[in-house]
Amino acid sequence: MSTSYDQKALEKKWQKKWQEMKIHHFDFNSDKKPYSIDVPPRYASGPLHAGHAVHYTHIDFAARYKRMKGYNVFFPLCFDVNGIPIEERVERQLNITRKDIDRHKFTKLCSEFAEENIKTMTEQFTMLGESMDPTIYYQTNAEYYRRITQISFIELYNKGYIYKGKFPVNWCPRCMTAMADAEVTYTDRTTKLNTIKFYFKDEQPEQLLKYHSIGKDNKGTYVEIATTRPEMLPSCQIVAVHPSDERAPWLADQTLIVPLFKKEVKIVEDDAVDPDFGSGVVMICTIGDKEDLNWVFKYKLPLDMSIDEEGRMTEICGKYQGMKIKDARSSVIEDLQKKDILIKQDALEQNIGVCWRCKTPVEYINTEQWFLKTIPFKKMVQNASDSMSWYPKFMKIRLEEWVNSLQWDWVISRQRYFATPIPLWECEKCQHVVLAREEDCYVDPTVDNPPVEKCPKCGGKLIGCKDVFDTWMDSSISPLYNTFWHRDDEKFKKLYPMSLRPQAHDIIRTWAFYTILRCNLLTDEKPFENIMMGGFILSEDGTPMHASLGNVIDPLKIINEYGADAFRCYAASCALGVDNAFRKKDVIRGNRLLRKIWNVEKFISNIIKSDSKPEKTELIDIDKWILTKYSKLVKKCTEQMDVFDYSQAMKEVEYFLWHKLADHYIEMAKSSIYNNENVESINYTLYTLGLGILKLFAPFFPHITEELYQEHFKQFEKDKSIHIAAWPREILVDEEAENAGEITKNYIAQVRSIKSEHGMALNAPLKSYATYSTLDKISKMKGSSSIIKSTLNLPKNHKFVEGKPEIQEKITGIAPVYSKIGPLFKNESKKINQWIKEHQNELIKKIEDNGDIKWSDISPANSEKPEEMLVENGFIQIKKETKVKGKKDRSILKFDDFYLEISGDVIK
RNA sequence: GGGCUUAUGGUCUAGCUGGUUAUGACGUCGCCUUCACAUGGCGGAGGUCGCCGGUUCAAAUCCGGCUAAGCCCA
Known part of the structure; x- marks a missing residue:
């Protein structure tokens, strides 16, 4: 492994290798439980901006996490390619209107335009490290997809949910077209x-x-x-x-x-x-x-x-x-x-x-349109939405409000070209409708012949419907397409309903609503179990990104400068469901974090100089401490991943890595290792943590974690990629050891900062004699005394003594503990607290004389409260000042409950 | 006009099943080349938790009102 961290090269390398390894592919033959994601088909009107990139990265977090949790993840690469925005771009690009040229020539131009964008975006997804599966690819304008749209329409028609009616639309009287x-x-x-x-x-x-x-x-x-x-x-x-x-x-x-x-x-x-x-x-x-x-x-x-x-x-x-x-x-x-x-x-x-x-000037005019009944199904949609889990929860209210306020059925027809044709013919004379046969779909009634030659009612001529569907008609059946509805019954049974619908909150009333409506009408079942709402990504000044404002952030620029993993750090820092301004500093934070991961892992591998996987052994106290901390981290992080709270999950792991593992544990461990002490215990712990941390970071930073895994852990682990390795589990919860370790850690941190304040290196020798503290603390630190001494470079004969050195302590103040006194005295508490403050000196004297005070010493509290020791039981807090009665040439430093006796010439 | 959300040091953010000393990060200031990492470590300054009112012994946290911003809708 190269010692420096060449981010760009290793990201490219793994993006290529993952494709070869096919680790992201959905396995139709697997008996693992499927986790299916109803990915938003990206609209093919232009390249991705930072907001899209963040959304899809969030979805990728879910996919990668679920893979590691042992699911067979269904995560299709897909694009939405129908509709007006693409028509418009093409018209503007070529400076034509769609009526200027042949209808089918025009749609071909639209297709070509979209294909270009699809190519670009597929490339962008790869560069972002998204693990979408190209083997279950779809795009909504393909005949295989439109066919399903048409079949779903035919079924709804046959159920009697489709009708023709009048609706006012924007209309240009000059171009003679709806707008x-x-x-x-x-x-x-x-x-x-x-x-x-x-x-x-x-x-x-x-x-x-x-x-x-x-x-x-x-x-x-x-x-x-x-x-x-x-x-x-x-x-x-x-x-x-x-x-x-x-x-x-x-x-x-x-x-x-x-x-x-x-x-x-x-x-x-x-x-x-x-x-x-x-x-x-x-x-x-x-x-x-x-x-x-x-x-x-x-x-x-x-x-x-x-x-x-x-x-x-x-x-x-x-x-x-x-x-x-x-x-x-x-x-x-x-x-x-x-x-x-x-x-x-x-x-x-x-x-x-x-x-x-x-x-x-645009006018409104009445037009004949096709409708899908929605008003009668409000309750059905509400029930379906109630049976799903929403993240965040409040987003469900938006759907409810929308459904309740509905006044009109859904107008599903458009007088457009580049979309799925409505598969029907109408009789010129009697307007009788002839539907396409399901087996004939996909059909285009503007060129294809109807299934019968003449109107079966009056024998009139059948005219192909020139209208096309609203593009939501296509995208709102994505769960049906994904699960092989009307294509493969067995697969459909296995995959429907889907596990997760990720989407942005601005399209709750469209994509979410129409999908729930239509899938329920067709299958009598909800389309997905969970729905996760991404927030909006705003530009750095907090305004929405718009091409017209020129504030669109190009994710590739960020990636080129800082790398995909760093960009993904920003993505992870965005909370669900709320708007997030783009924050470059979170990308930079990512960059620093990645370097820290790199250095820590490199260091760990240098310490573990072993040819075999370190086995579990008798553990020393600080190992029990850090492994307990780690296990708690795994538990918390897993809970947060389960509810899609990525910003918190990443923060937890980041904090553990940096401020527990690196700042404290490794400092303790390395001095011990250098002295060739506790090697087996520490090796085991470092290996476990090194691998565990990589796994916890893997969904967020797929490239660097893969590189480090392959370099340091692959030789001992069976999985060919970290992204299909099992998600970590809690390994040890030892509250007592955790508590003891915490005391040790705090002691070391305190001495360390004293050293730092006096300009000494952490491992510079400190001429010390003894540490004094309470029985509790000293006994808990004893097990780690050699680690403490080697970490802080204290003399071998440094002692840990229970009790106090020869010093004088003076109580300088006392304070009531509100959270204890409040619930006990309710209305009286203010009076009591006040009294305690006013009678400080008197009470201090009593404590000094008798060791503690009782309720009877506090006159407003004369009631029938039990006689208990107030300081001992935490009702009163005392502040002490230490006066050192130093021995010759020695001084005493005090922090927390510790007294450190050192040589007088060490610290002046 | 309606619905939802948000409001915490210069910036971003945690806390929000109430407990008086509000978390962390960025930035800033000071100190330290220390043998994984100066893209590091240690420390300091900086907040009346948007405003007003209520509930409570006690409110960043619960309730009501207001203001501002964002999204969706009308």
Whole structure:
């Protein structure tokens, strides 16, 4: 082994070797218990950023840990390749729209674009040391995957859960296409805010006129309403006013007449109204903007549309029917003016949604869409979610809130190209639906023939469905695809439900919800047992990473500078479920930790100069101590790994390695070894700890742990890789030895820091004579006395004496112990504590005279409390000051309960 | 507007089934080349635990309200 730690070279080496060794492959023939991970298929629209890298690294921790726990881990490499973002990237890259070229040419371009990204990301996963299994690879746009999407749709259709209905969507009247929210961009423009008169249907009392924006003319009493879209008057459905508005009690439930169209609309009270906008009274139309869509859901308004697909006024618009939006608006305004209904026009700055391509303002129009029933299955989803374990727990509430607030079934169709085709044909004449046969899937109805030639109902021509699925239709069956649903019943039985769904919390309402919904509908069972929610990774200043902000962190840059294992240290430091800013210093911390691991392991292997595996033997006290500490570490770390608490688990191991093993145990052990004492016990202990620590670190730092394992331990161990070696177990819990070791460790640490304070090396000789302490401490240290002497380089004849040296001790103060006195005296405690403080001197004297005090010495506590020794039983704490009555040329140092007698010229 | 989360020294973080002296790391300051590691060791300074109120003998911890930030939704 090279003595220096060449991180880059060894990471590359092991990434290559692991692929050859195939240690990450799922074994279909194994009888080990499977642990299956429903990996989020990475979306193929671009390379990984640091946030993705952290998420997948977390999942890799779980996979590697479970492998070491003896599971047959199912951890597929997979990518999500359908949908709008990829279409958009391609359109922007080539500066075309998908309608400019042939549909199938376009999807081919999308595929090619995605394949490039998949190549890059696969490379990135490897460089991060992720142990995904390429033998169970999938991507969601492949025919083998889309086939399962289509079959699942057909089954849902046959169960009666699919129907066709109307739904308003973003629409560009110029491009004549539906648009995803992501395709809508926003722009500022100046428009006119028109204030117009809405007359009351019923006669109104005169008092009403005292309020603002309410008037009366020869046609009656009216309310002023401001709108930027007067052409939408025909689809006005309600009028709203804020409940705290002084006019609200008068206006609520009144009926108004929509000007020009004579339509009657009710006035409602609603908090969402901005009382300062316009006249404080607003009209709600179907559908002017996204805000109106909320009103539609809330008040279940009819979806009467005043604008059609071409941006022309519809049949409900009377004489304006057929006009373009702009013309209709000026025409309506003109008519309003003529009839003296328009009061004023004000300029208004507004921010409107426009088509990203042609900048035409986006409209909402009604479209025919396919729906999957979701509202009837709320309870089913809740029950399934209740039966799963959520990490962190509170994330479940988010799903519950979402499910409870659902008002609408799921719109599963999209007017898009690059996605799974909806496998059905419709009769031109009677709209009868002909589904694809399951055995024919995958099908593309835009090119493939239907299973029957003509409509079986009326003999009409069958037209292939041009719509495709929402991409969540693909990704929400990942547990079904992974477990071979409808591909291999035996495997399905073995693997379903999956063990773990890892994902980010922003897609609870989509990926998690749709998966639970759909898998339950198809299998009557939950899709996974556990669900783990990663947090968000923010850029270093705490803002979210966005390409547009230019603050995206490239994980490869970090890896090139510090190495993958160091990056993984940062990943491990991110707590589950909460947002974490990227912290370079945690990468640097990782770098230092790795070097420490390297040095410790190298040192251990140098000490154990043995040709055979050190066997268990009679153990000395400090070995029992460190092995007990280690066993407790294993227990705690295992518990934390089991609940995916990686940041804590790594911290525990790190602390043990650095501040127990390296700082204390090794310091003790090496002096003993140099003196050729206790060699067998220490060798065994060092071997056990060296290997154990490597294993505990292995899920986090796969490369360095593998290298060190191969170099130092492989020759004595049977496993060909540390990553398939068994996770460590507790080996020894000896509370007494632990306690004794702790005393020894603290004693050494204290003397060591005294040496350091006086500029002495730890192993510099100290001219000392004896250590004094209580019987308890001295007896516990005796077993380690030779270790202590060799570690601190004390003279051979240094004594450990029970008792005190010749010194004077003076009690300088006493203090009540609140946690003891509080529960005993409750309300009285304050008085007692106060009294004790005020009568310190008196009490100190009593303690000095009698050795202790009793409750009867404390006058407010005169009650019937049992007579007990207060100092001895911990009710009172005493502070002492030591005055050294030194022997000639000797001084006494005091720390904790120890007195160290040393030569006077050692420390001045 | 709703739901969830978070708020602890300059920065990050532990503690949060209540116990009075709040953990660790980074940074900072001082000391030490010490034979695995100066990418190390020892020590110091630095916090009224977001704000207000309540429960309690006792609150970083429990309860209520507020403020700010993040995510999701409307």
